[in-house]
Amino acid sequence: MTLTRSDPSTGILDRYGCLELVTKLASGAMESRQPLAALWIDLDRFRQINESFGHLGGDSVILQIVDRLKERLCGRAELARMGGDEFVCLAPRVDRRHAEYLARELLETIESPLQVGEIQLHPSASVGVALLDADEDPLAFLERSDQAMIAAKRQGGNRFVFSGDEPVPGRLGIMLAREELDIENKLHTALETGGLRLFYQPILGLDGRIEAVEALMRCHVDGEQIPPIKFIPVAEKTGLIIRLGEWSLLQGARYARQLQGQGFSTKVAINVSRAQLLAPKFSQALHGAMLCADVDPDLIELELTESLFMDVSDSVQRNLREARECGVGLAIDDFGTGYSCLANLKDIPATKLKLDRAFVKVLPEDRRALAVVKAMTQLGRELGMTVVAEGVENQGQHDVLAEAGVDAMQGYHHARPMDEDALQGWLQNKK
Template sequence: MTEGVALAGIEFAAGLIDGMLDAVWLIDAANLRVVAANAAAGALMGADASSLCGREIVELCATPEDLFFWGEAASGLTQEIESETWLRRFDGITIPVKRRISRVSMGPAHDLFVVVLHDSSERRRVEDELEERIEELAATLESTADGVLVTDIAGNIRSFNQTFAALWGLPPELLRRRDDDAIMDAMARAVTDPSAYMHRVAANEDTEVREVVDTVTLLSGRVLQRVMLPQMSHGRVVGRVHSYRDISERLEAIHRIETLSSTDALTGLPNRRVLADRVDFSIAMAQREGTPFALLFANLDRFKHVNDTLGHEFGDRVLMEVAERLKACLRQVDTVTRLGGDEFVMLVHQADALGAESAARRILEAMHRPFTHGGMSFVVTCSLGIVLYPRDGAGLDELVRRADDAMQEVKSAGRASYRFHRSCEVPGQDGGPRSRLRLDNAMRQALVEGHFRLHYQPQVDMNTGKVLGAEALIRWHDPELGNISPGEFIPVAEQSGFIVPIGDWVLRQAVHQAAQWYRQGRGLVVSINVSAVQFHRAGFVDRVASALHAAGLPAGMLELELTESILIQDAQEALLRLQALSDLGVKLAIDDFGTGYSSLGYLKRFPIDRLKIDRSFVRGLPGDESDVGIVNAIVNLGRALHLEIVAEGVETEDQRQFLMRTGCEQYQGFLFAPALDSRSFEAKLDPENPPAGL
């Protein structure tokens, strides 16, 4: 082929490419030089198209890949290529291009390479921007505290973040596999109620455009809040975005705040706020259905002593244990609250006086179980005040105040018992209440002016009818107030502490009388009642010893009557004191046996000589079955422990007969004689030889 023919071919080809939009170069395959370039190629390179002609192709190549291609092409090893590459313009700027090279034959032994270049700068820019946006989005997704799961409209997983996997505890292996069914299955297995969960998920799939918010509880105990939003594209729902947030801590905090504002931190019992709500509810019920309810106000006895001797921490443990015991004494519907300190209030639903009383008895019984500390056991008793709605008040404040008053009465009377409101009123002769202050003043005056007397009630041998002893009982006739019964003034004296001088007076007086009888050869044991305040007072044993010494009375002719509650309070100290009295030779009896918290434990440990059966058990004899049972049990117990038994309040021959058959050894009561002044007492002993003046 001649050169002219070849040139004509090139010109023809140059004409063809000139109008093309893409940049095109024609390269002579023989020498790899540019033989033609269109205007678009000039524009791409930033030069006139004609200035490209004649240049060696390697001059225009920017990448090793191109150099390699042209090297291969020169050797005839390769013919074409299509790829993305870079082009360096004449101004030195490198631009991305899509480049296709193909070899065309222009005739025998004359081939051209046609190089078509498409500037992909704009596409690259858009792609880069898109990639950047996607990376930004992915980073945002990962940095959010929420777990995000994106599904398409069919429920297939499109993407999720690491938080999602972590919240649901999905194994990495499962995530790597991207097995949608396995992931969904693992999610269903992680919730507490899989079937309800699946049901909800299926219902949500049907929800086209609505936002759905709900919570999911996982088996791990965590609670996730789920917000599901439809993903829209061109106004159509194309998928769903589920975001999960762990709200366990928030729920826990809310719960804690609610609990704190309604419960006592130490015992976990509800507080006064809850009590107010429940009392309101009970009042509404009571008004609608006419059912009364009771409030019991409990205060631990001498709790300060527990704190002072065993430490505040142990005191706290006692309070917690008390809370448990109180709860166990009531029904589930009832409410036990701690008002603070050592004060508890119980709401007993649908309870009348009987129901309230039996709850109070259960509580006292429960408190009788000893607490242990470092191998030592001791009892913490409590005092209870009881009020009834509607009888004692119209609302919580009034009821609590009155229950507190009644509880204070119990404290004054020696503690470890219960009392209903109203019983605290001390009826005067005019039927109205006589103020405690007035009584207290009058008592002090009575002691100075000698208005107190001792009367003696004979204690008789059941079999022989012989008088073996006497119980000394205090009497008060006030010139202004008239006769005042010990039941009225002793509680007032106990509360004010004046019981101590009164008790001392009784002790000295009784010992003096017993010594007289002793010298007369009567051999009568005289008993006196000892109050808790008096017994626990320091120096009590010394005072007894000195009274005996002063009167010259053998200790065995004096008996001290103690209530069960005295023994239970501070049992360790009580034991030491009783031991000292017993060593002195004084006799010890338990008064009103059976009405307190009788425990075989203390009967065995304490040096007791006699039990006195309370009159309340004697009253029903011999007809009342439960009284019969109780009296039998007490007599058998006394026999087993080698204790003498004395029955109080024996008024009929039937009662005496029954007691004698049971094995009770002594009795006292109206059947033989009421309490008598000493002269009448002596007359009763010697009917043949009454003292002068009778």
């Protein structure tokens, strides 16, 4: 075959020549119903070679390996350089079994020692193997071999991986990416069409009084409920978390005012993300929500993970300080599993400490966990914070936590999250 588009330094096909050839070979393979294999080769640790010996040394390694591969292939397959230290081997009439033999041959050929100056190197490679599917686009076929190579590299290199056998990046990775795009689209739809709602879970003091209710976001689009464990990570990744957070602030503040008008002066605790606290206009959004709702600041509480209180960012610290100065309460959520430093805890402007459910779920059997709960409870109370235990699901946990000295509890044992109407009925029955 005449090489019309070749790599000048190696004499084999270049990237564009490879794309032309794979189109021709794929067409022929489909017409004759013969298999076609693509093996994407990437040399391991090649950057270290360039850094150690310079580009001339790197080029010397490339040329030696190309000469070896051409000799080993001996016309059985076409070799192309895709750029840098990456190559593609296109092998017509090669099925899975023979593609595995070929991949092993290539790895053995590459790993033979070679000389660069006075140093003997022991190279290796990562190889991704794809077999052409019926009616598959040739470029998608090549891309699958590339993704399989990446999987081989992630597993440590010096190996081959077949497309479809890789743990995530191949088709599953594409499916996950599409799922995220679908969720992102549904979040936009929910924001525009009223598909977001807040449910509220009460936090009860030991005497049964309502200490607060935590606002928990729910998302419904076209009859489908998207769980928070799915839409929150997508919202954080795409930046939509700021819009969701501002919506939650406004709705939570309005509901706090509604409850106050009905005779329930109940705090509403609203979760706030790091992205919101990094935004320069967070304080404006918070003040705007309270002004629109005409609600007293002491009826609003912001729940933040403990790492946020340790964030050294000027924006985060300023927003926390301004929120506290305007009368809004601050709660450290999921305390005990993050990054809090006890030396800094005394300077945190928080009003509430919420013990993570990881300590609660093993009670009352785990006495060591109980000792930790007692210590954290004592610490919080000494610092003037209300101490809340999260995830309380049975009477045994309730009793041991009450004995440990917590001020309030939250969990299914006391009440599940409820919509506004259900909560108001629940509050009426508590009177």
